[in-house]
Amino acid sequence: MIDEFAKESLHGRLRRDREALLWKLDGLSEYDARRPLTATGTNLLGLVKHVATVEARYFGEVFDRPSPEPLPRWQDSDGSDLWATEDETRDQITGFYRRTWEHSDATVNELPLDAPGHVPWWPEPYSNTNLFAILVHVLGETNRHTGHADILREGLDGRTGMRPEHEQPIDEEARTAYRAKIEQAARPAAPVKARIAHR
Numbered sequence: 001m002i003d004e005f006a007k008e009s010l011h012g013r014l015r016r017d018r019e020a021l022l023w024k025l026d027g028l029s030e031y032d033a034r035r036p037l038t039a040t041g042t043n044l045l046g047l048v049k050h051v052a053t054v055e056a057r058y059f060g061e062v063f064d065r066p067s068p069e070p071l072p073r074w075q076d077s078d079g080s081d082l083w084a085t086e087d088e089t090r091d092q093i094t095g096f097y098r099r100t101w102e103h104s105d106a107t108v109n110e111l112p113l114d115a116p117g118h119v120p121w122w123p124e125p126y127s128n129t130n131l132f133a134i135l136v137h138v139l140g141e142t143n144r145h146t147g148h149a150d151i152l153r154e155g156l157d158g159r160t161g162m163r164p165e166h167e168q169p170i171d172e173e174a175r176t177a178y179r180a181k182i183e184q185a186a187r188p189a190a191p192v193k194a195r196i197a198h199r
Contacts, residue, residue, distance in 0.1 A: 003113045010135045011108050017142045018101060020162045021048060022094060024149040028156070034084050037152045044152055045093055046083040047145045052097035053081040058138050059104035062117040063131070067103055069096060108135065 024044055025033050033045045053071060060067040072080070084093060113132040120127060153159050158170045 007113050010139055014139050014142060017146050021051060021146045021149055024153045032156055033090055043083055044149055045090060047149050048097055049093045050081045051142055051145050052100045054141050055104050055138055056100045058134050059107040062119050062134060063107055065107050
């Protein structure tokens, strides 16, 4: 009974957070969805591609249920799953992610939480694991990268929120005042030179 509750709870959160990540692409131009937004090149479409690849691996080969999608070998990881090439479309990447959900969901639905799995890219003794640990791991990865997407999207156009129904109209005046309040609280912690520069 508790296993089914735990499985459904974790799986439900994963499904929710997958949708939240995809929502971060809504309404963006092709360029804004692809362009590097940090010094290390982090970009929104690349985050979706990366999370799709991670999920395909963990719910696929770890349980000897390889993804029907072609994936590079984990040994050959070169960072190419972190950005969209010129010939990859947004629809191709989001479609890959959605098809990965179907395959992953079948793995989660068909296996018990204690089903054994093996992660060849994890060190011993951690490489032998089970579905429960992988569900927690993939949920953590998805949450982490959805958080990155939250910040990137806010930097592009100010949009925040986890799902469309949580979106509020942007009140620039209120945001400016709120940011100033936080800056005021932080200022005493700044070095003396920085405090003088803010005066």
